């Protein structure tokens with residue numbers, strides 16, 4: 001089964017205050033971690049970059065310009081994945097702590113028969129629904145998980161799910177919307193998404209810890 005990974009890196013980093021993908025992290029750029037894990041586990045890699053980007057991505061990856069939303073950027077990437085590909089992984093460049101083992105666990109779940117597989121974590125906090133600053137309900141957290149990337153998909157299912165150009169905050173959501181079977185694999189606690197400037201310092205500390213353990 002051939003596997004391609006789409007690394008989405010075309011966001012403007014509004015909450016971060018600039019393009020976080022190129023920030024220095026542990027002696028590399030944030031983006032380089034996603035590229036390395038993708039290259040180690042996939043037959044090919046497509047990187048989706050901002051339209052005006054002139055980034056050095058090395059020779060081994062295909063790069064395409066993204067769109068106005070994350071879902072549009074994924075569709076731009078999907079158009080550059082070869083037709084004969086069986087499994088497509090979608091990963092946010094903003095998650096540099098996702099390693100090759102995590103990529104393999106979502107890919108294996110799709111190989112084993114799921115339409116899609118996502119890393120998920122149980123919720124430790126109690127979850128409330130609010131209107132403004134007023135609590136209007138409490139969600140049953142036993143049936144809730146928070147999910148991360150990389151997310152793996154049967155390629156035909158992901159293409160079908162994106163056919164009607166839907167919008168979602170992840171790709172599992174668009175697959176769920178067409179009735180696809182999405183399974184959850186264990187998501188690591190440290191697979192953080194760099195959203196705000198202080199997340200970079202946390203990622204740096206986690207990477208240093210990992211290097212010490214290796």
Ligand code: C5P
Nearest residue numbers: 008009010011068069070073092093094
């Ligand atoms: O906005 P959000 O934090 O959900 O973005 C997640 C990932 O999607 C980031 O890696 C970002 O670069 C990417 N993205 C994109 N195109 C957009 C918006 C976000 O590739 N238009």
